[in-house]
Amino acid sequence: MKMSNDEPNVLSIGTEVSAKYKGAFCEARIKKVNRLLRLKVTIKSLTSPITLSDNEVESGRIKVGGQVLVKRSNSSQSIPATINKILDQSLYTVVFDDGDEATLKRSSLCLKSGKHYSESESLDQLPLTNPEHFKAAAATTTRTDYR
Missing domain, CATH: 2.30.30.140 (SH3 type barrels.)
Incomplete structure (x- = not known):
């Protein structure tokens, strides 16, 4: 996601x-x-991105595009990396x-x-639930003849 x-x-x-x-x-x-948290990071010395856990990050802000120092279990030194993607x-x-x-x-x-609808609008005002209003709205629209 x-x-x-x-x-x-x-x-x-x-x-x-x-x-x-x-x-x-x-x-x-x-x-x-x-x-x-799983992070997809790019390390300069590697050709393809790797995925690691956020607890392998020693320092740096965890955000997409952020520069961090990564501590790998198979290495004694920290490695600079760039975060490409964050997976929760x-x-x-x-x-x-x-x-x-x-x-x-x-x-x-x-x-x-916030609310996903306008407070001034109720279901009764929508065309599908008020067919008379829908006819009136359709009659007020103008039609242009192109010849």
Whole structure:
């Protein structure tokens, strides 16, 4: 799952989310996090990128494009690397509004944001639920004849 720049690498406990559970998104709050970040990095001395855990990073900011120092288990020295991609493979235990709990992957969670609809609009005002309004709206549109 690709994360946007304004989203944190790992969601924190207490964060309100929309969680996909049994095919539907429901409001929930994060109760517990089993953190696991995987980083795809490029090391100058290697020809292809490698994937490693975030706890192998000794210093540097973990963000896409960030320069970090990596400590590999097979090497005694730190190696400079550039982060290409961040994968959140953490497991999140969430509590739904009705009290149910579930453990989900990050791909099943979305940060809860503002409302997804305009407050001035109700379902009664939409054309499919008010056919008379739809006819009136269609009659007011102008048609241009091209000859």
